[in-house]
Amino acid sequence: MTAWTLLIIAALTVTGFFIGRARAQGLRNAGAARLHSLPTYHGLLMASMGFAAACVTTLAVAYVAGPDSMIMPAAAALLGTSAIAASHPLITREFRARNCFEYFVMLVLIACSGVAILTTIGIVFSVLFETLAFFREVSVIEFLFGTHWAPTSTPASFGFIPLLAGTLLITLIAILVAGPLGLLSAIYMAEYSSRSLRGVLKPVLEILAGVPTVVLGFFAALTVAPLIRNSGEAFGLAVASESALAAGLVMGMMIVPLISSLADDIINAVPQSLRDGSYAMGATKSETIKRVVLPAALPGIVSAFMLAISRAIGETMIVVMAAGLAANLSFNPLKAVTTITVQIATLLVGDQEFDSAKTLSAFALGFVLFCFTLVLNFVALRIVQRYREQYD
Amino acid sequence: MIDKFQKGDPARLAKRYSSERRFQAYGAAALAISVLFLAYLIIDIGIKAWPSFFEHRVVLQFNLDPGKIDFTNVQKGDFTGLIKDSLRALFPTVTDRADKKNLTALLSVGAADDLRDQIVANPSSIGTTVNAGALLSDDADLYFKEGFSSTIKTAGKTNLQLAQTGEEYLFSGDTSQLAVGQIVRTNGGALRITSLEAGIAKAEALMVPENLNSLIPGSWDLLSLSETEAERSIDDRSTVWLEALRDKGLIEKHFAWRFFTAGDSREPELAGLRGAITGSLLTLIMTLSLSVPLGIAAAVYLEEFAPKNRWTEVIEVNINNLAAVPSIIFGLLGLAVFLNFFGLPRSAPLVGGLVLALLVLPTIIIASRAALNAVPPSIKEAALGVGASHQQAVFHHVLPLAVPGILTGTILGVARALGETAPLLMIGMVAFIVDVPKGFTEAATVLPVQIYLWSDLPEVAFQSRTAAAIIVLLVILFCLNAVAIYLRKRFERRW
Numbered sequence: 001m002t003a004w005t006l007l008i009i010a011a012l013t014v015t016g017f018f019i020g021r022a023r024a025q026g027l028r029n030a031g032a033a034r035l036h037s038l039p040t041y042h043g044l045l046m047a048s049m050g051f052a053a054a055c056v057t058t059l060a061v062a063y064v065a066g067p068d069s070m071i072m073p074a075a076a077a078l079l080g081t082s083a084i085a086a087s088h089p090l091i092t093r094e095f096r097a098r099n100c101f102e103y104f105v106m107l108v109l110i111a112c113s114g115v116a117i118l119t120t121i122g123i124v125f126s127v128l129f130e131t132l133a134f135f136r137e138v139s140v141i142e143f144l145f146g147t148h149w150a151p152t153s154t155p156a157s158f159g160f161i162p163l164l165a166g167t168l169l170i171t172l173i174a175i176l177v178a179g180p181l182g183l184l185s186a187i188y189m190a191e192y193s194s195r196s197l198r199g200v201l202k203p204v205l206e207i208l209a210g211v212p213t214v215v216l217g218f219f220a221a222l223t224v225a226p227l228i229r230n231s232g233e234a235f236g237l238a239v240a241s242e243s244a245l246a247a248g249l250v251m252g253m254m255i256v257p258l259i260s261s262l263a264d265d266i267i268n269a270v271p272q273s274l275r276d277g278s279y280a281m282g283a284t285k286s287e288t289i290k291r292v293v294l295p296a297a298l299p300g301i302v303s304a305f306m307l308a309i310s311r312a313i314g315e316t317m318i319v320v321m322a323a324g325l326a327a328n329l330s331f332n333p334l335k336a337v338t339t340i341t342v343q344i345a346t347l348l349v350g351d352q353e354f355d356s357a358k359t360l361s362a363f364a365l366g367f368v369l370f371c372f373t374l375v376l377n378f379v380a381l382r383i384v385q386r387y388r389e390q391y392d
Numbered sequence: 393m394i395d396k397f398q399k400g401d402p403a404r405l406a407k408r409y410s411s412e413r414r415f416q417a418y419g420a421a422a423l424a425i426s427v428l429f430l431a432y433l434i435i436d437i438g439i440k441a442w443p444s445f446f447e448h449r450v451v452l453q454f455n456l457d458p459g460k461i462d463f464t465n466v467q468k469g470d471f472t473g474l475i476k477d478s479l480r481a482l483f484p485t486v487t488d489r490a491d492k493k494n495l496t497a498l499l500s501v502g503a504a505d506d507l508r509d510q511i512v513a514n515p516s517s518i519g520t521t522v523n524a525g526a527l528l529s530d531d532a533d534l535y536f537k538e539g540f541s542s543t544i545k546t547a548g549k550t551n552l553q554l555a556q557t558g559e560e561y562l563f564s565g566d567t568s569q570l571a572v573g574q575i576v577r578t579n580g581g582a583l584r585i586t587s588l589e590a591g592i593a594k595a596e597a598l599m600v601p602e603n604l605n606s607l608i609p610g611s612w613d614l615l616s617l618s619e620t621e622a623e624r625s626i627d628d629r630s631t632v633w634l635e636a637l638r639d640k641g642l643i644e645k646h647f648a649w650r651f652f653t654a655g656d657s658r659e660p661e662l663a664g665l666r667g668a669i670t671g672s673l674l675t676l677i678m679t680l681s682l683s684v685p686l687g688i689a690a691a692v693y694l695e696e697f698a699p700k701n702r703w704t705e706v707i708e709v710n711i712n713n714l715a716a717v718p719s720i721i722f723g724l725l726g727l728a729v730f731l732n733f734f735g736l737p738r739s740a741p742l743v744g745g746l747v748l749a750l751l752v753l754p755t756i757i758i759a760s761r762a763a764l765n766a767v768p769p770s771i772k773e774a775a776l777g778v779g780a781s782h783q784q785a786v787f788h789h790v791l792p793l794a795v796p797g798i799l800t801g802t803i804l805g806v807a808r809a810l811g812e813t814a815p816l817l818m819i820g821m822v823a824f825i826v827d828v829p830k831g832f833t834e835a836a837t838v839l840p841v842q843i844y845l846w847s848d849l850p851e852v853a854f855q856s857r858t859a860a861a862i863i864v865l866l867v868i869l870f871c872l873n874a875v876a877i878y879l880r881k882r883f884e885r886r887w
Contacts, residue, residue, distance in 0.1 A: 112685075116690065116707060117710055119753070188419025208430045211866070215433075216433075256426050285416075287412075310716060314720065321844070321847060369721065
């Protein structure tokens with residue numbers, strides 16, 4: 001039925017356009033006086049009347065009678081046709097069809113830009129409701145300060161601290177890898193490399209940024225983790241096969257392009273006059289970079305790191321595939337730890353009863369994750385914005 | 393102090409210059425690490441993936457007796473039995489029940505379907521004897537792939553005498569070439585050495601020899617397997633059979649078209665990507681048809697029409713934040729809103745497309761705004777100057793000039809959506825689905841989720857399939873990016 005309805009709506013829109021335009025054309029041919037609007041606008045207006053009427057009807061019927069009902073295409077056709085018929089006598093010489101149509105377009109545009117807001121509201125509410133339901137069963141104190149996470153055992157315990165520790169450990173490793181690499185890459189590309197070398201390196205980093213995380217997860221689990229375990233054993237260290245180190249390293253490589261591209265933009269935004277001043281004092285290039293460019297770019301670099309941290313905390317597939325499931329409270333990078341996102345993914349894949357604390361806890365974790373990343377992003381973007389204004 | 397600087401301090405200068413060179417080297421090293429990591433990633437996965445693009449078949453002779461296969465109802469024919477009989481006919485000495493079962497286990501369960509399809513396509517072959525390739529099972533298939541089997545074949549160089557006492561066989565003579573665990577193939581049989589003492593090698597029969605003739609150089613050879621039988625997925629007896637098939641020239645290597653034309657399967661050698669690719673395609677159609685119009689409309693409004701006030705500022709901040717929200721959160725949104733509240737079907741490309749559309753919407757909006765912003769204001773002003781309305785100026789003049797930039801941004805958004813996994817796990821696109829999806833509301837899976845699913849499976853052959861699926865995904869993404877770069881280069885205008 002959906003396909004039929006869509007077809008009817010499309011047909012109504014097209015016929016509406018031609019009817020409207022033909023009538024306006026007729027008026028133009030008949031009378032000596034000029035029309036206010038071009039015939040095309042009369043057609044467009046009529047088409048949008050038919051389209052809007054049919055769409056509203058469809059949605060209303062779908063809500064009342066379900067999307068499979070036979071009434072849906074019929075009602076859409078009926079109301080769409082009558083809207084076209086009703087607007088037919090409106091077409092006169094003086095009628096301001098263009099203004100009306102532009103008003104309609106503006107409404108559509110505003111509605112479209114509202115979708116982003118709706119998405120945010122949707123996220124907040126969908127996560128919030130389930131989280132509140134979760135906290136009716138488990139106390140907030142136990143969740144935030146408990147040190148034992150075992151949602152599937154009986155009795156279940158929902159202490160969030162081991163997950164937080166695991167997430168922070170992996171994030172820390174990732175930033176330790178990505179921070180220096182990304183920043184130095186950006187400095188090299190912005191200050192040292194020739195134009196042609198830059199033209200090669202930038203796409204390479206873009207490719208690295210475009211590698212799907214499920215691929216990196218596979219690589220981390222099947223290549224990097226055994227590599228680390230074997231080299232650890234060579235030094236007599238016991239390394240877990242799902243060590244935090246493997247996941248952290250690969251995640252770090254994932255974040256390198258993010259940091260380098262943000263830092264690249266920021267370093268390029270530092271005015272040349274600052275550099276020239278430093279060179280004039282006899283400073284070498286590296287001294288200029290270390291003492292003039294980087295301090296000037298510091299706020300931007302800090303915000304780049306914050307965005308990178310938020311990305312690392314929210315990353316899912318690498319840790320799902322390469323990090324562990326058991327919630328160990330440990331800061332040893334050679335041990336297996338679990339993260340917030342791993343737990344969300346494992347708790348929600350498979351059977352789903354929305355009344356169990358186990359499922360609801362995933363939403364509580366999601367809520368924490370959302371708040372975490374939101375604060376980081378918000379502050380970081382604020383810094384970037386303020387900083388950009390400073391030099392513009 | 394002043395004196396020192398006026399004259400210059402060569403040592404200090406040298407130090408400063410060396411620090412300069414060091415710093416530059418750090419930068420180059422950092423970039424080199426990224427490049428090497430990417431190269432290692434692609435090569436490593438490529439090497440793992442390569443075997444999966446090929447499959448091995450054993451050529452068997454089938455006597456298509458019309459008494460066995462009903463000409464009028466080919467679908468009902470017992471092709472499994474037919475194939476088993478043909479394979480057993482090659483090894484008449486295998487009589488033990490368990491051995492016979494192991495022998496036929498070398499063939500894939502899909503071999504019978506292949507044969508049936510072949511006969512359905514060519515019914516005139518019924519009543520004749522035909523040669524056809526039968527697909528090997530995953531373990532047998534891997535045996536013939538490089539890097540997976542460790543069998544070393546050496547020609548026999550010494551003279552040996554063979555004797556039989558009950559079940560046991562004895563080698564005497566120059567046994568210097570033999571070692572325990574090795575397999576001697578001679579006289580149409582295969583004997584595994586069980587002990588070697590004082591020049592006498594005791595052996596058990598893996599395949600019973602036809603006679604007990606003495607062994608002369610060239611009449612026998614030796615199979616040595618570096619791993620113990622327990623470590624291998626193919627036992628010694630099967631190794632002997634497979635080697636015998638290879639020696640007879642019955643093993644054929646083909647390009648595995650099946651990998652692209654088949655749906656998912658529990659059997660690695662039968663599993664293909666068609667279902668996942670179709671699912672990805674349906675999901676992407678849904679994503680694009682929603683996010684592109686919405687994204688462009690929002691970008692046009694925010695860039696060209698929106699008044700600078702609190703409300704538009706809120707929208708802007710909101711879009712920027714949304715672009716950095718973890719993707720798994722969008723999965724939670726899809727689960728709570730689309731599945732639980734609106735009751736849309738689980739695992740469907742419809743829901744997956746909706747979630748991904750919301751996910752890439754901020755990316756498309758931001759890219760489109762940048763593209764619109766890059767069009768110089770003089771274009772719009774000229775249109776306004778000759779009497780166009782504001783909307784006419786934007787839609788007739790500014791927007792067409794921004795299309796290449798918008799397109800580039802959209803393609804990059806598509807590439808992101810194509811590689812996204814986590815939100816789709818939340819809305820249940822992780823089910824094992826054999827059938828190729830036919831519509832937006834049918835259960836489906838997508839390429840990255842298929843990769844995730846396969847990577848979890850214990851069979852060794854699936855590891856290679858996973859890598860091959862990754863290569864397919866990367867190739868698609870690479871093409872998308874190449875198109876984006878081409879568009880950017882081709883249509884980019886400097887004003």
